[in-house]
Amino acid sequence: MQRLLPLLLLLLAPALPAAAQARDDVFPYALKTERLPNGLTVVRVPFRSPGLVAYYSVVRVGSRNEVEPGKTGFAHFFEHMMFKGTKKHPEGERDRIVASYGFDDNAFTTDDFTVYHAYGPTAGLDALIELEADRFRNLEYAEPSFRTEALAVLGEYHKNESRPELKMEERLLGTAFQKHTYRHTTLGFYEDIKAMPEAYAYSRSFFERWYTPDNTIIFIVGDFDDAAVMKAIQEHYGPWARKAAQLNMPTEPPQKEKRTAHIDWASSTLPRHVLAWHTPAGSLTTPSAAIQSVLAAYLVGPTSPLYKELVLEKQLAEFIGSDFYPHRDPHLLNLIATLKAEDNRAAVDAALTRAVRELASGKVDAARVKAIQSNIRYGLLMNLEAPDDVGVQLALYAGIFGTPDALSRHLQNVSRVQPEQLVAFARSYLVDTNLTVLTLTPANGGKQ
Template identity: 80%
Template sequence: MRQFLLLLLLTAAVPSAAQPKAPEAFPYPAKTDRLPNGLSVVRVPFHSPGLVAYYTVVRVGSRNEVEPGKTGFAHFFEHMMFKGTKKHPEGERERLLATYGFNDNAFTTDDFTVYHSYGPTAGLDALIELEADRFRNLEYAEPSFRTEALAVLGEYHKNEANPWLRMEERLLGTAFQQHPYRHTTLGFYEDIQAMPEAYAYSRSFFERWYTPDNTLLFIVGDFQDGEVMARIREHYGPWNRKVAQVPIPTEPPQKEKRTVSVEWPSSTLPRQVLAWHTPAASTTTPSAAIQSVLSDYLVGSTSPVYKELVLDKQLVESIGSGFYPHRDPSLFSLHATLKAEESRPAVEAALTRAIQELASGKVDAARVQAIQSNIRYSLLMHLEAPDDVAGQLAWYAGIFGSPDALSRHLQNIARVQPEQLVSFAKRYLVESNLTVLTLTPATGGKP
């Protein structure tokens, strides 16, 4: 739901030489149809007798919150989508799905929102009708809206006990000046407090973004394709809204190093984050693939930095760079949880040295190739159930916008060349493009 808590970071576009042909990356056959109203429907038969996963991806996230005072609405509206319709009032959908034994939930990111259900194929017809009904005909009264707004405020209060939320707020607010990525998916606190008064705006938010041409369905598991598509056309076909065209502000280039510090009032471990602006992710450029490899290359478990800081000197409890591509230019970040405050200069120096060595042209081609293989096979090893497959397909489609985004992204990863990592570091991982965040606890570390 939140950038740091889900992962961290971003994208890059670097020209490259002729690329080798990459193998087909996604191992299961997929069928895709686009309804006349623009809804994309992707089906993947998967050997899972009696089980099916059903994922709905709406390409709206906190990046779309451009009006002043209205941040956090993509996440808030995820909550409202469970409030019922005239045909199925609040609570009825959940009772019906529970009779079949479906697991049912949702989550929101910077760039998209996902609604997902996993359960018996015997309940698929009922699920299709229920989902189409709420996406077409959501209804809720203002008292219900106000109650849920207070629940979202409570969620913020719960999460603010975690240092990562404060860090994310301060990092994004420092690195971004114009783009909506400057606020977290939860939104600015004062906007969350004001949400109970925004009932009318919430209705316009639904009409603006919850449209068939802004939505993709992923159905994975045991089902009869013809029967499923007939039900989809029956129940989703009348859905006829069009997605709004709302300009997203462009972030101006950063021209000098920025720093921000967080003083944490209670005991925890010190933290360090280095973040650079990088280009938007796209399946037609190598940017996201380069960073997917680069994150492991710089601070993964086979990197010299990991060996130095985690294993040999034991200066940090953890180090990483959770790769999370974004639809718009965002951040590529390295982060470390330090064991003691006095280790901070040595940790930052080690991270900086690793980047400078790469930018100088020193790159281990064999390790690059090993990382590429590991990314591919790690993913394949985790595609063990329909829910796993649908979840991965939905995640990458939400970012990149195409039903086959996962396969295309993996193909791009296979094409990454060592010299592209060097070019990326030279171009983007430079001091004028850098934002540094430090978190120092009140006691200097865990008691």
């Protein structure tokens, strides 16, 4: 799967009307939350969408959980295997039933969690609940099917490595991280993917350890009968009885000096330049995630002086931005530039560095900070036009922060960020000893 999370988390749109801005509760829809005795959290969100419902299952397992040497890529692999079937619904039957109702049905994997989602008619909701509960409880696949899908995952890697982004991510993470599992991508290390067909027994244990009710949150958004939904949920998910494994997460040691990494890209593309600093984990009880969300937009967002200078006026860069989003453990805040030519690299690097140092010196535009806060907070809410929009945003933030109301609480934290907090954060974390610089130079030198 392509990593769409940064785009989904950083949706920007015009501000909401003043009446909506005045709400104390920044999320406009009620969450009805119940935790079953087995630990499964079920969240229902009534939404005016006659005849339509979105169904999101968030499993808090991602590439972060892959701590065993030689066993990376399995969180993503299970995104594939979860569509294989069960004894009750053999391979292909679930797809046929889902398609017969007209559901859109898919999944995606991230560093920290995996999401399964379906969107379609309420008339098929009872059938969908039974199908989803069955595969989460009773997934079955034979070793030949496992081997076939493992080869498909290897093919997915080969497809992705033809683009610069995968190799850039691999090199950046492998340079910035020495111990933590964030040092590999969601796809996993290439050697581990090649060896995956021989790991059938391990795959079964991975499923048993992480696909558990106490590690899963379900969001149901749209037009449905709440009592009937909860009755079906309790009937089909109630017998699910596994418990999530305990994880001994390796701690990343502090970085003590600037690191660099370079890629010579064999084919024609534009040069790339990335600055990345280690920053704190996402949390709803501290301001770090909210500060970084605002800070990324402040430094390189489309309203930033840097964007105006480098992209619009001097045209040294095709694009500047950041794909920052919060992580469960300390990760990276990055600034990314796609250069129009290799000759522009020094000037772009100098401009990015200057902007960071100016902020750390105390120079901050309070009015622009406030505008960015409004755009992040209300712009995202303006995009909640359909049950599927609501479901995906709730799922993404719940996957990161581990609580159903994470989206609302994060947006509240964003609204509380003060300009001086950006300055203090830059002084503490955006320093050279904490920095990794990644450069990519294409074979043509970036000349198009």
